[in-house]
Amino acid sequence: MSSSRPLTPASPKEQLINPSRPGVPRYGCTHLEQFFTRSPQKTQTLIKYYKQCLKVVFNDAPSLRHTSKTANDQVHTTVKPNFLCLQCNVIANAKNRMEHGDDKNHRLFVESRSGTLYCQMCDDYVWDPTFEDLRTRKYGTGSFTLKKRKHSELFEDNDPTFITTNTTEAACRVSGLRGIYNMGATCYMSVILQSIVHNPLLRNFYLAEGHQSNECEIKWCMSCAIDHMFQEFYASDPFNTTGFLASGILGSFYIHKRVAFDQLAEPREQDAHEFFQYITEELHEINCGEKGRDGDLSPVKKTKMSGEKGCGCIIHQTFYGKLQSKKTCLNCNDININTEPFLDLSLGLEALSNKESKLTTVSLQQCLKKYFEPEGCEYTCHNCETRKATKQLSIKTLPNVLCIQLKRFKQFDGLQSKVDTKVTFPLKLEMLPYTNRAKKDDASENFELARSCMYDLQSVVVHVGSMDTGHYYSYSRVGNQWFKFNDHNVNLASKSQVLSEQAFLLFYVIQSLA
Amino acid sequence: MSADEISESVGLAPLSADGPCTSMQQLTVQVLEDVLYNIVHDICLRTHREEKIARANSAAIAVEKKAELLRQNSPDEDSDTGEARTVKTDMAAYINGESILLKNPLTAVNEILCPKCSLTRLLYPIDGKGARKPDHPLDHYCKARPFIDKLDHDIYGQTFKPEGPGRGKRKADMVETKVQTEDPKTTPPPDAPRQNIAFPHAKCQNCNSHIPIRRMNRHMMRCIGGGGRGAAKNANQALQNGNGNGSRGGSQATSRNGTPAPGSQTNGRGSPNKRSMEDGWDSESPVKKKKASTKKTAAAKLKAPSMKKSSSQHSASKLSFESRLPNSDDDDGPGNDDNGDGEYDSTIAVEPKKKTLPKIKLTTKKKVDALGLGIAVSGGMKLKEKKWKYGTGNKPAVPPDVIKIKKTEKSEAGRASPDSSRTMSSSPPE
Numbered sequence: 027m028s029s030s031r032p033l034t035p036a037s038p039k040e041q042l043i044n045p046s047r048p049g050v051p052r053y054g055c056t057h058l059e060q061f062f063t064r065s066p067q068k069t070q071t072l073i074k075y076y077k078q079c080l081k082v083v084f085n086d087a088p089s090l091r092h093t094s095k096t097a098n099d100q101v102h103t104t105v106k107p108n109f110l111c112l113q114c115n116v117i118a119n120a121k122n123r124m125e126h127g128d129d130k131n132h133r134l135f136v137e138s139r140s141g142t143l144y145c146q147m148c149d150d151y152v153w154d155p156t157f158e159d160l161r162t163r164k165y166g167t168g169s170f171t172l173k174k175r176k177h178s179e180l181f182e183d184n185d186p187t188f189i190t191t192n193t194t195e196a197a198c199r200v201s202g203l204r205g206i207y208n209m210g211a212t213c214y215m216s217v218i219l220q221s222i223v224h225n226p227l228l229r230n231f232y233l234a235e236g237h238q239s240n241e242c243e244i245k246w247c248m249s250c251a252i253d254h255m256f257q258e259f260y261a262s263d264p265f266n267t268t269g270f271l272a273s274g275i276l277g278s279f280y281i282h283k284r285v286a287f288d289q290l291a292e293p294r295e296q297d298a299h300e301f302f303q304y305i306t307e308e309l310h311e312i313n314c315g316e317k318g319r320d321g322d323l324s325p326v327k328k329t330k331m332s333g334e335k336g337c338g339c340i341i342h343q344t345f346y347g348k349l350q351s352k353k354t355c356l357n358c359n360d361i362n363i364n365t366e367p368f369l370d371l372s373l374g375l376e377a378l379s380n381k382e383s384k385l386t387t388v389s390l391q392q393c394l395k396k397y398f399e400p401e402g403c404e405y406t407c408h409n410c411e412t413r414k415a416t417k418q419l420s421i422k423t424l425p426n427v428l429c430i431q432l433k434r435f436k437q438f439d440g441l442q443s444k445v446d447t448k449v450t451f452p453l454k455l456e457m458l459p460y461t462n463r464a465k466k467d468d469a470s471e472n473f474e475l476a477r478s479c480m481y482d483l484q485s486v487v488v489h490v491g492s493m494d495t496g497h498y499y500s501y502s503r504v505g506n507q508w509f510k511f512n513d514h515n516v517n518l519a520s521k522s523q524v525l526s527e528q529a530f531l532l533f534y535v536i537q538s539l540a
Numbered sequence: 541m542s543a544d545e546i547s548e549s550v551g552l553a554p555l556s557a558d559g560p561c562t563s564m565q566q567l568t569v570q571v572l573e574d575v576l577y578n579i580v581h582d583i584c585l586r587t588h589r590e591e592k593i594a595r596a597n598s599a600a601i602a603v604e605k606k607a608e609l610l611r612q613n614s615p616d617e618d619s620d621t622g623e624a625r626t627v628k629t630d631m632a633a634y635i636n637g638e639s640i641l642l643k644n645p646l647t648a649v650n651e652i653l654c655p656k657c658s659l660t661r662l663l664y665p666i667d668g669k670g671a672r673k674p675d676h677p678l679d680h681y682c683k684a685r686p687f688i689d690k691l692d693h694d695i696y697g698q699t700f701k702p703e704g705p706g707r708g709k710r711k712a713d714m715v716e717t718k719v720q721t722e723d724p725k726t727t728p729p730p731d732a733p734r735q736n737i738a739f740p741h742a743k744c745q746n747c748n749s750h751i752p753i754r755r756m757n758r759h760m761m762r763c764i765g766g767g768g769r770g771a772a773k774n775a776n777q778a779l780q781n782g783n784g785n786g787s788r789g790g791s792q793a794t795s796r797n798g799t800p801a802p803g804s805q806t807n808g809r810g811s812p813n814k815r816s817m818e819d820g821w822d823s824e825s826p827v828k829k830k831k832a833s834t835k836k837t838a839a840a841k842l843k844a845p846s847m848k849k850s851s852s853q854h855s856a857s858k859l860s861f862e863s864r865l866p867n868s869d870d871d872d873g874p875g876n877d878d879n880g881d882g883e884y885d886s887t888i889a890v891e892p893k894k895k896t897l898p899k900i901k902l903t904t905k906k907k908v909d910a911l912g913l914g915i916a917v918s919g920g921m922k923l924k925e926k927k928w929k930y931g932t933g934n935k936p937a938v939p940p941d942v943i944k945i946k947k948t949e950k951s952e953a954g955r956a957s958p959d960s961s962r963t964m965s966s967s968p969p970e
Contacts, residue, residue, distance in 0.1 A: 051596050052639060053640060059640060059641075105571060105574035106577055107581060140585060277744065280760050518689045518695055
């Protein structure tokens with residue numbers, strides 16, 4: 027629930043309570059202040075207890091924290107929130123919390139659904155900066171420190187004075203919300219650019235001078251153009267609320283178009299997904315420094331090379347995960363496993379909608395399940411040389427930003443048509459069932475693992491119209507608010523509006539980052 | 541679950557009165573109720589969190605601001621006792637560089653202050669759904685305002701005509717005016733002079749010309765080379781040879797100020813224009829170019845430092861190209877006009893050619909030239925309009941252009957290979 031908040035920088039370890047920052051009160055409430063200011067030891071134990079409570083809340087089975095004992099030793103289990111006493115190991119429900127407080131003089135509780143601190147003297151939930159910091163970190167990454175994921179260097183602690191002296195703070199008005207003018211059938215480009223602008227990883231990368239445009243030697247560099255776009259969106263004149271002119275990006279696009287995307291570089295309506303693939307590949311090469319060096323290699327070769335090496339560029343960090351395909355020979359049960367990186371998941375809709383023709387709507391989870399189901403394939407076994415085998419895909423490494431394409435364009439007998447099946451998609455998506463770890467420990471419920479596989483919906487690209495002609499627009503989330511981006515128009519959007527759309531591309535951001 | 545309490549609770553759905561409820565029914569109702577409770581609980585908690593943190597921070601900001609003021613007013617004590625001093629408001633205290641809450645901020649704090657500018661946040665949109673009139677003038681508030689939710693307006697209160705389903709018609713969905721959030725008005729009549737041009741022009745980096753944004757895609761395809769691979773190679777070569785230095789290098793010699801397209805007012809042009817554009821560009825250019833280039837270089841140099849990227853800089857050689865495009869759409873503001881007579885000519889010429897009526901074009905050119913010298917200084921919309929009218933209204937047949945056209949084709953072919961080749965093929969004037 028708190029996932030939309032950016033993580034606050036970690037404080038040094040020896041410091042128990044977060045140092046006071048300007049504009050933020052040091053303690054959540056006056057009573058907590060009393061607890062914290064009594065003695066360092068007591069503060070330490072308090073924080074230790076809070077961490078334990080959080081572990082119970084987030085890691086253990088829910089039955090534990092939802093079971094409480096009433097005064098006469100009756101065991102009482104509820105679905106509703108319970109309260110864990112911060113000062114002893116009693117779990118109380120909303121009714122006997124008061125009794126416990128009077129009884130033992132314990133006044134601080136931890137709510138069992140979100141780990142929030144409840145102060146009985148305020149009779150209110152308290153959002154103490156120190157505890158809140160612990161809670162969001164625990165909730166997001168599963169640990170109290172930040173060093174869990176590779177990319178955490180993006181959030182690395184910097185000296186705040188260094189930051190303030192060397193950067194200009196964005197004006198209050200800057201929200202990063204601008205439209206992008208349609209340059210004549212370029213809405214396919216606009217929607218992808220919008221999803222990039224609102225991608226937290228790429229935003230941090232570019233706003234942290236990840237690509238230094240003034241030192242870039244590539245002419246018409248796409249990365250420079252994207253950098254410029256981020257500057258325009260987040261740093262330029264705050265009163266410029268009109269659309270953004272993406273001509274620079276278009277220019278780079280035409281100049282650096284690739285053999286593989288030859289069809290794309292024409293002033294017609296194009297497939298947004300193809301453009302997404304193009305732009306990620308382009309940015310990847312620029313960020314790896316490969317661009318220009320081996321310009322003669324075919325793009326296929328290049329991706330292969332970089333895939334083997336395990337490229338560490340921002341694009342790979344952001345979008346790439348690893349798929350594992352397991353081929354099992356039906357004859358001798360020989361298993362062949364290989365992994366390959368993937369940029370996105372392209373889910374077919376046809377199979378589902380055809381098979382159960384009564385079904386008018388399909389859920390995203392059904393599509394995913396279908397995609398990761400075992401299927402027959404042509405494969406020559408090493409041992410017995412039979413040709414029958416099953417192949418099952420699973421995700422070995424989850425990407426930070428998961429791009430899902432719903433294949434709405436199909437070819438049938440040479441005729442292209444659009445699949446209009448409605449696909450419901452959730453705001454929060456759990457990917458654990460589709461990873462290769464899912465089967466191993468489905469018995470032992472690992473809540474922490476499941477939570478680390480949670481994704482939040484970030485952007486939705488919608489296509490309206492037919493196969494031949496149509497229009498793209500997109501939705502993106504800023505904080506908890508959704509916005510609709512239709513070329514240069516930006517509007518507020520409700521969640522229900524977003525969820526009822528016929529999505530074409532979905533961008534999910536892993537929860538620990540969002 | 542909580543089976544012992546079921547009897548006390550009141551079900552959401554009325555339990556069937558007919559017979560005794562089975563315990564399973566009761567349980568089901570209870571669980572459903574609890575789940576609903578949890579959903580509401582989570583939503584409330586989230587909102588509570590946002591609101592309370594914002595208010596607590598506001599209290600801290602307010603007290604820090606007060607402390608800062610006090611310190612400024614009494615600079616003497618600043619160095620020695622300033623640290624130890626306590627500043628209090630009724631919500632928070634500021635002690636030793638720390639702000640500490642004195643009360644529950646949810647009850648004590650009414651205003652939310654912006655952490656950046658420490659001004660009050662406006663809590664209601666000033667227009668559209670849920671709008672309220674602010675108590676103070678808008679300067680009083682932080683610039684981050686609630687977004688506006690109003691039909692046909694975007695989140696900043698800018699208006700645009702509602703779009704048709706899907707793509708919408710090209711010009712039908714243009715932004716007519718940008719309405720300031722301070723004083724939202726209704727859309728002015730379309731005839732009114734445009735202060736803010738809805739669809740701006742952007743600079744093509746390849747040729748440095750200014751193109752209406754809606755034409756950019758087509759233009760770039762032609763200019764840089766879309767379709768085939770060969771075109772891209774050519775463009776790359778051109779780049780390496782230094783022709784394409786445009787945007788980054790800021791080539792002064794070729795740069796020009798914005799193209800004032802006389803015919804711009806007509807928003808709704810059909811596709812035929814676009815095609816014709818190509819034609820036009822060949823034919824118009826020769827005479828004008830020469831003029832334009834000389835004048836413009838001078839003008840450009842003068843102006844060059846002050847120019848912004850977006851507004852100006854066209855390469856003289858590609859005048860013709862640019863000019864057509866702008867014609868079809870909107871003009872840039874009057875500011876761009878002043879530098880070149882030549883520009884006008886060229887632009888004008890372009891338009892007429894769309895329909896393959898060379899005569900018209902010619903006439904316009906002449907008139908423009910005649911006008912252009914005198915008018916150039918005064919520049920601006922009026923001129924353009926006049927010219928435009930001339931061009932459209934009169935259809936005198938003066939065909940000296942054929943010759944010109946041929947020349948131009950040749951000359952331009954050399955400069956921009958991809959463009960010229962296409963234009964030639966596509967445009968048969970007469």
